[in-house]
Amino acid sequence: MLRTRTTPRTGTPGPKASRRLRTAFLASAVSVCLIAASAPAPSPVGIGDRLFPHLGNPGYDVTAYDLAFTYPGSNSKPLPAVTTIEARTTDWLEQFNLDYSHGKVRSVEVDDEPAEFRSAGEDLVVTPAHPLPPGIRMRITVRHDSNPVATKNQPSGWVQTQDGLAMANQADAGHRVFPSNDHPSDKAMFTIRVTTPKGYTAVANGLPVGATRRAAGTTWTYRTEHPMATELAQVSIGRSSVVRRTGPDGLPVRDVVPTKDRDRLEPWLKKTPGQIAWMQEKVGDYPFETYGLLIAEARTGFELETQTLSLFERELFTRSEFPKWYVETIMVHELAHQWFGDSVSPRTWSDxxxxxxxxxxxxxxxxxxxxxxxxxARMKAAYRSSDSWRKAGGPPAAPKGAKPGEKLSIFRPNVYDGSALVLYALRQEIGRSAFEQLERVWVSTHQDGVADTADFERLASGIAGRDLSGFFKAWLYGEKTPPMPGHPDWRGAAAAKKTAKKTAKHAK
Known part of the structure; x- marks a missing residue:
């Protein structure tokens, strides 16, 4: 957990002490300037993710974030913010990068000393007053603005709702809300504080740990009990109601809804405990301290599995053309992510x-x-389309990069039904019992961690009792969809069309 460090005071410093403080500050400032003058020109760096090469930063591991936002009561104004990062160095650092853009930076401190900072691409390059050796803890404090207004060249990670804001940081927008090591491979604990004017409610990931009310407004504080990737951070600010109920095994369930829609949405909200119980029967205990739905009056075009508080569009639940069964399955999709993607996070975006x-x-x-x-029936239909999905988006475990200016375009059918088809094939290959065991062991083994495709392949081979590398190579990396185990009659669309033509020719 991250706390603000305070220094006890025994009295007011006298003239000599004041001079010493001024001298120390000036010496620190001169040191910073000298280091900055000799430092190399800033440039964006990354950890080399194939799909997002400039996300993440080498040289340190983040252990905790403390985020503080002040909402001004308007979506058109930046939120004054303070981000404090606790990290451990892994290399010798004369300077280091944070992922951050889309907001003004006012100051940076490293271990309570002023640090130089400059922007480079979507990075914030920080030069501490003193070089940092590997293996030590460091605290980085950035005072900045968090801008909810998108520009022509850069969207914000904030989603503007009818009555406030929410977050949608997947895949690479977390650093447009707060400075961070914005890659899912570096998970950390979060404390989130949000100050709102009177009449607004703020809710964030994790559990509430306090609300301080003053005449000007309220500061709401939340804290996670499990590590979280930056892309899964969530803050809801609005004229909202928080609806509470109890889930399986006493799990606290809380939903955040527009107050005017509370009664209308209740028939959907009350389904969540039963859905959690259903998922627990399939894969084991729910992995976090709470769950719930954040239903936002906004147009996003997607739902999002933000950790412990999944984001949904209001119209999913209010438009009559969506069948009841369809809405419920979408609710379960985001719930399932709490195990797959949130608790067990991808080591790279190719996973x-x-x-x-x-x-x-x-x-x-x-x-x-x-x-x-x-x-x-659904998998047979997916099989017919799988070759075209692979051609357009790449095979499931080697997806093509995003289109220019469309970073969300990595979320193509090949990673949804195309990847579910791989799991169906795997169940056909190793049998239902082994597959269900694999699912349970996967989420328990890697809970609160990160894992990749190779980890899944090794675990599956171990449970199946045989080498499945050939199966996974074909199904996850092949340009063409392999034959479906147990269904030799299944055909892709092109093969089915060819067969139909041949049949028609012989019928003449």
């Missing part, structure tokens, strides 16, 4: 199929068991 493929799998399985929507 996205492990997130979306599993969430889609349990979405489809819930539809089969609760709404008579056969899994086999």
């Amino acid at each position: 996205l199929w492990l997130n979306e493929g599993h969430a889609t799998w349990y979405e489809a399985l819930y539809g089969e068991e609760k709404a008579d929507r056969p899994m086999e």
Whole structure:
């Protein structure tokens, strides 16, 4: 946990002490300037992720974030913010980078000493007053603005709602809200403080640890009990109601909804405890301290599995053309992500199929068991389209990069139903019992951690009792979809079309 460090005072410093303080400050400032003058020109760096090469930063591991935002009561104004980062150095650092853009930086301190800072691309390059050796703890404090207004060249990680704000940081927008090591491989604990004017409610990831009310407004504080990736951070600010109930095993469930829609949304909200119980039967205990839905009056075009508080568009629940079974399966999709993607996070963005493929799998399985929507029919349809999905977006575990200016375009069908199809093939290959064991062991072994495709392959081979590397190579990396185990009659669209033409020719 991250706390503000305070220094006890025994009295007011006298003239000599004041001079010493001024001298120390000036010496520190001169040192910073000299280091900055000799430091290399700043440049954006990254950890080399194939899809987002400039995300993440080498040289340190973050252990905790403390985020403090002050909402001005308007979505058109930046939020004054303070981000404090606790980290451990892994290399010798004369300077280091944070992922941050889309907001003005006012000051940076490293271990309570002023540090030089400059922008480079979407990085903030920091030069501490003194070089930092490997293996030590450091505290970085950045005073900045968090801008909810998108520009022509850069969207914000904030989503503007009818009555406030929410966050949608996936995949690479967390650093447009707060300075960070913005890659899911570096998870950390979070404390989030939000100050709002009177009449607003703020809710964030984790559990509430206090609310301080003053005449000008309220400061709401939340803290996670499990590490979290930056892309999963969530803050809701609005004229909202918080609806509470109890889930399985006493789990606190809280939903955040527009106050005017509380009664209208209740029939949907009360389904969550049963859905959690269903998921627990499939894969084991819910992995976090709380869960709930954040229903926002906003147009996003997606739902999002932000940790412990999934983001949903209001219209998903209010538009009559969406069948009841469909809405429920989407709810389960985001819930399943709490195990697959949140608790077990991807080591690289190429491992996205492990997130979306599993969430889609349990979405489809819930539809089969609760709404008579056969899994086999859905997978057969996916098989017909799989080759075209692979051609457009790459194979599931080697997806193509995003289109220019469309970073969310990595979320293509190949990582949703195309990846669920891989899991269906795997169940066909190793049998239902081994597959269900694999799912439970996967989430328990890697809880609160990060894992990749190779980890999944090794675990599956161990549980199956045989080498599955050939299976995974074909299904996860092949340009063409392999034959479906147990269904030799299944054909892709092109093969089916060719067969149909041949049949028609012989019929003449």
